[in-house]
Amino acid sequence: MTKRLIALAIAGLCVTGGAWGESAQMRGKFPANVREADLLENVVVDRFNGRDARQFETALEQAIGVPAGRPDGVLTGGVTTGVEDSKYQGNEERCVEWKDGKRDGTCLKRAKVDIPCFRRVINLTVSIRLARVADNMPLWSDNKPLRDETTWCEGKAPYRTTEEAVSAMIQDLAQKIRLDVRPRMETYKVRFREDRDGMPKDIGAEFKAIVKLSNRDLPTACRQWAALNGRLPNHPSILYDLGVCAEAAGGYADAQNFYRSAQAALPKKSSEMADSADRVARLMIARADDEEIARRAANRR
Numbered sequence: 021m022t023k024r025l026i027a028l029a030i031a032g033l034c035v036t037g038g039a040w041g042e043s044a045q046m047r048g049k050f051p052a053n054v055r056e057a058d059l060l061e062n063v064v065v066d067r068f069n070g071r072d073a074r075q076f077e078t079a080l081e082q083a084i085g086v087p088a089g090r091p092d093g094v095l096t097g098g099v100t101t102g103v104e105d106s107k108y109q110g111n112e113e114r115c116v117e118w119k120d121g122k123r124d125g126t127c128l129k130r131a132k133v134d135i136p137c138f139r140r141v142i143n144l145t146v147s148i149r150l151a152r153v154a155d156n157m158p159l160w161s162d163n164k165p166l167r168d169e170t171t172w173c174e175g176k177a178p179y180r181t182t183e184e185a186v187s188a189m190i191q192d193l194a195q196k197i198r199l200d201v202r203p204r205m206e207t208y209k210v211r212f213r214e215d216r217d218g219m220p221k222d223i224g225a226e227f228k229a230i231v232k233l234s235n236r237d238l239p240t241a242c243r244q245w246a247a248l249n250g251r252l253p254n255h256p257s258i259l260y261d262l263g264v265c266a267e268a269a270g271g272y273a274d275a276q277n278f279y280r281s282a283q284a285a286l287p288k289k290s291s292e293m294a295d296s297a298d299r300v301a302r303l304m305i306a307r308a309d310d311e312e313i314a315r316r317a318a319n320r321r
Contacts (some may be wrong), residue, residue: 042231043209044238044268050204051306056152056159057201058309060181061317062087063095068146070099072186076136079194084202093159095133097148103140103182110137137173140182144168144189150201159268162200164193203306210267210296213260213282223252231261238268256285260293263300272307273299 052058063079067073076099084095117129143165150160166189170178180188198204214231216224226248234241242265249258263278276297285294 042214042234043211044234044264045207045209046268047205047207048270048303049306049310050206050302051309052203053200054150054160055305055309057093058203059234060093060152060159060313061313062089062091063093063150063201064091066094066096068097068099070101072101072144072190073099075187076190076194080192080197083194083198091225092153092199094151094153095148096151097146097161100143100145100147101186102143106139106141108137108139109134111135112173135174137171140170140178142182142185142189143169144186144193146193146197148197161201164195164196182250203309210264212264213257213292215257218251218255219257223248227257238265241265252286254281256282256290256293259285260296263296267296267300269301271309272304275300276304 031320057063063084064087065077065084068077070076080095111132112135113130114133114135115123115127115129116131117127118124119126119128145166146164148162148164149158151158168185168189170180170185172178187190212231212234214228216227219227226244230241230248233244242262245261245265246260249255249262252258259278259282263282265277266272266275266278279297279300283290283297286293
């Protein structure tokens with residue numbers, strides 16, 4: 021790992037993020053799941069067809085927000101809702117014999133008895149399409165199904181009405197589609213790696229102290245990890261923690277290099293390192309898409 025990358029890893033930490041516990045707090049922009057949608061600056065909701073279409077349009081518009089500028093993408097589609105009610109025989113333990121035959125008296129015997137029960141199944145499917153406004157070019161389409169099953173027996177009632185269930189399903193699907201078509205800002209935290217396996221005793225003690233220092237002074241902790249890396253190069257924990265420092269500073273490419281180097285220094289694959297490398301890759305995509313949107317806007321002027 022070069023000195024240039026290590027310097028970049030700690031650059032800017034005094035003005036970004038923070039830390040709590042043994043974690044670094046960060047805020048970053050993640051791309052939409054659909055890359056074509058991520059390159060659209062302003063997406064609006066147009067007409068949907070179906071019995072619950074108006075409710076879904078409202079939910080989706082609230083989820084993605086109202087754009088500030090002229091729309092360059094439009095969402096349309098349809099909402100299909102099906103409700104099926106049926107009966108079945110259930111059973112329940114009840115009192116079947118009472119003292120002196122009085123039902124409000126002491127129960128002498130309990131047993132399983134057959135009782136009528138009810139099942140309600142709701143299937144809701146949203147068919148959605150995204151088109152580019154400039155040339156009406158379809159960019160993406162999908163079907164989003166959701167199923168809700170509720171059962172209850174005689175003497176009881178479902179915990180929510182059909183209307184309440186459909187409304188909750190619509191809100192759920194609207195949020196899922198929002199992740200498909202719109203980038204998002206997230207505040208998140210990444211834990212530092214504390215494993216000291218393979219470190220000499222003196223360096224291990226220093227490393228442990230630096231992890232604790234990160235709780236109150238992240239920039240200094242990152243500088244000390246960089247110095248420690250010069251004395252014990254290629255240790256996965258030091259490399260990984262320098263990756264966290266770089267990510268907190270917004271140096272995503274450098275963070276990815278640190279995470280990959282940390283993984284390469286381990287004898288087997290680590291899910292935390294793979295997840296971190298994947299996370300910064302998505303952060304890099306969102307940043308690149310923002311730059312592309314800005315470039316296109318400049319060319320239109």
